Amino acid sequence: MTASLLRLAVLAASFLPGALGGIIVRSEPDPASSSNTILPRLDWSDAAASETATLNGINFGCKCAPGRSCWPSAAKWNSLNNTVDGRLLVHIPPGAVCHNTFQGPLGTVQTYDAAACAEATANWASEDWTVAQPAANLWTYFTNDTCRPTENPADSCTLGYYGVYVIMATKPAHVKAGIDFARRNNVRLIVRNTGHDFIGRSTGYGALVINTHSFQDITWIDSYRGPGSYTGGAVTIGAGVQGKTILAAGHARNPPLVVVTGECPTVGIAGGFIQGGGHGPWTTLKGFSADNVLAFEAITASGHYVTANAQQNADLFWALKGGGPASFAVILSVTMKTFPDIPSAGAELYINTTHTTDSDVWWNGTAAFHKWSNHFVDNGLYVYFELLPLTLRVRPFVAIGKTSAELAAVVKPFLDELAALGVPYDFTLKEFPTFYDLYVDLFEAEAAGSSALTGGWMFNHHDVATNNDGIIEAFKTVLSPRPDLFGFMVGHLFNPGYGAPKSNSATHPAWRNATDFIIAILPVTPGASLAQKADLQNVLTNTMDEALRGASTSGCTYVNEADPYQPNWQSHFWGSEYPKLRALRYKWDPLGVFYAVSTPGTEGWEVIEDGTRLCRRL
Structure with missing residues (x-):
């Protein structure tokens, strides 16, 4: 400040x-001495x-x-x-x-x-x-x-x-x-x-x-001692640590180490990121960040300090791994698996108005790119791209553990198709001594301060293999949902099921066959009236996202980066895991001390009176 x-x-x-x-607060033991307690029940007697x-x-x-x-x-x-x-x-x-x-x-x-x-x-x-x-x-x-x-x-x-x-x-x-x-x-x-x-x-x-941003402690563990069968390296990360911080700290180790972080450098790792699942460049190889959690230190809605792991408060442990942000407890720290950092290759591809102003040519190139998305993730890649009118910006293709020659071989069929279609493009290929070096060079910070509504959807392997043309038509709707409006998209090609075929978290089971997660974005002019906002929300939910849902069989979207006002958000966010999560929410926070929109157990809650008072139906 x-x-x-x-x-x-x-x-x-x-x-x-x-x-x-002052009011007298009943004394509590130090978290270091009390966190091993498994709570038989929670006390709500002081709640207002x-x-x-x-x-x-x-x-x-x-x-x-x-x-x-x-x-x-x-x-x-x-x-x-x-x-x-x-x-x-x-x-x-x-x-x-x-x-x-x-x-x-x-x-x-x-x-x-x-x-x-x-x-x-x-x-x-x-x-x-x-x-x-x-x-x-x-x-x-x-x-x-x-x-x-x-x-x-x-x-x-x-x-x-x-x-x-x-x-x-x-x-x-x-x-x-x-x-x-x-x-x-x-x-x-x-x-x-x-x-x-x-x-x-x-x-x-x-x-x-x-x-919680001041919680910046990082403690490296050479050999995790349980509970559970995992005995490899680990790290305990304070609630305020961001992705760029933990990756830099891991890079400074000898040998260098990584954890599964988000793609954006400023994302915090513990807390809402992991409570939503947490996806990033390592997700195809190692699963969601939530799949790699070994333990949490947290404080419950009843004010108890707890450790949550595979043995202690195991139901809370599971729920915190992808079961919804700000829903079950406040995370103080998370302990995660670490992995050796390894040589990697990256690439960039651009098709934009410097190459063509013919929208048909541009859409042909975009369709070809997406057609090969199953092929990319089935070869262990992670791919981040942005889609705006006449702009396909792929930065980067990420090939962890591959050489530039191996990455070139993976993308060659796609580039050959672009050539056959007569689609001009720019493509560059790089090789790096570690993933961290790739990350610093090819990933970019996002911009703050803008105003927009956000939706999105996941396309699975079957969707891409059988309905790529339909997906592209949905993309066209997102970019131009109405004559007076425009949207844009951020895409992420990854498959948690490639390296972690069995879920180790509360995330939607459909993610284990994922290919592409799209974030759909609809800009909103600051100062828009309530009526204008309601109109734009309707466009996002019932035009843009409806087009994406209609082109897919996955039934799935991502908890932290999708429209919270979509129909059937419970099944779309968590699928068959939702009933268990809802029951656990009523156990760990029956009063709704914590609240976040469209998270387990919040069906009866509404923000009334023009977005002000938070209330629950009686």
Whole structure:
């Protein structure tokens, strides 16, 4: 946090009253001494009752919201601040420095700072800068696109759908204090590490946010000693560690090591990434990140510190491995398998307007690329690509453990077909001493600060083999869903079943025959009205995603990167695993202390009153 933004945080903290006494919190043992306990039952006796509401004849029990009589008193918030060693902040959106005032739910703050505004404006698209903010989201749609940088300081700046308070946690006791406070006061709770979130699970109106990004410990284990039969190398990763950090730390080992991370460097590994499954460049060879987890340290909705592994709290262990982000517990650390880093080859391919402006020629090339996707993953490749009108950008083809000659042999039939079709292209091939060197050279950071709706779908081997033409027609619909709209896609060719044919996680069983996972993206203009947003959501769900679903037999999409408002999200996200996950959610969090949209057991929950109050049908 810069000095200017820190000044704002201190200013915001002035909303917290002086020491007015505190509530007594029952003492808890240190997590290191208590985490081996297998919990026979959980205690919910201190949980607050819901606030009731009625909407359209439906009775709800709601989380407490600012301005309601149930909202915790200033004395309670002050007590929480004391409990977390003064690390409770009133959240001010990072763009507030460009506005004269921030009109928050707790009052108005003078916020304009020309130097800080210049910094925020210059860094608005920077993922690293945004990750470092207390509670900002990398993509802004689900914040209600509030309080963006502006050249007019008189523009309105409000909290939107951001949380009200943030605990900048630096130790497990801070996380526990936040969970306990939310449970005891019926306050909505959000867990935020990097804000790397497409679908609004890292923000929420009226929430208390726990920021876990300071948990940066990395502990290498030469030989894992169980439980279970695995005895290879492992590493314990704190909740705040990002992909680029653990890969760099692994590269510095002798010999160099890797773990299964995401493709984007800024993604956090523990937490929501693994709770959604976690896919990346090693997934074809080693399965999902969740398949490679050996243990978790976590805090439950009841405030208990637990270890979860194959023997201790085994049902929670399974559920945390792909069973849904922010659903069962807050992860403090994860222990994962490590693998030797090895020589690898990579390649890039481009077909765009520098090669042709003939859309038929371009679509022929795109169809040929996708036609060979089964062939690519069946040869152990991972392939990342982007698709926009007249632009196919494949960066990169990843061939871990292969030479450039071996990768060239894999892609040769595809390139031969492009030549036969008369499709011009650029193709470059590289060889690297390790995967890490490939990763640094060929993978890119994504841009923050944009506003969009996100959907997507998985195509399996059968889909590609029997209906590639139908898939391409669906792609055309995504790129042009309506005459006045445009979309684009990010594609990932991988198959967790290639290297891990038997699932070791709660992920959808259909992933074991995957070929291509598509993210469909529909841009949204900041400031869109509620009616415009509803229209765009309908286009995403019932035009773009419907086209993708209709071209596929997989019945599957990815928990963290798909439309949470799609029909039958339960079966599409988890398939036959869903009933077990739903039952476990009611065991580990029956009150809904944790909430994230379209996760197990949330069928009765709704965000009512224009995206504000979080309520459960009674």
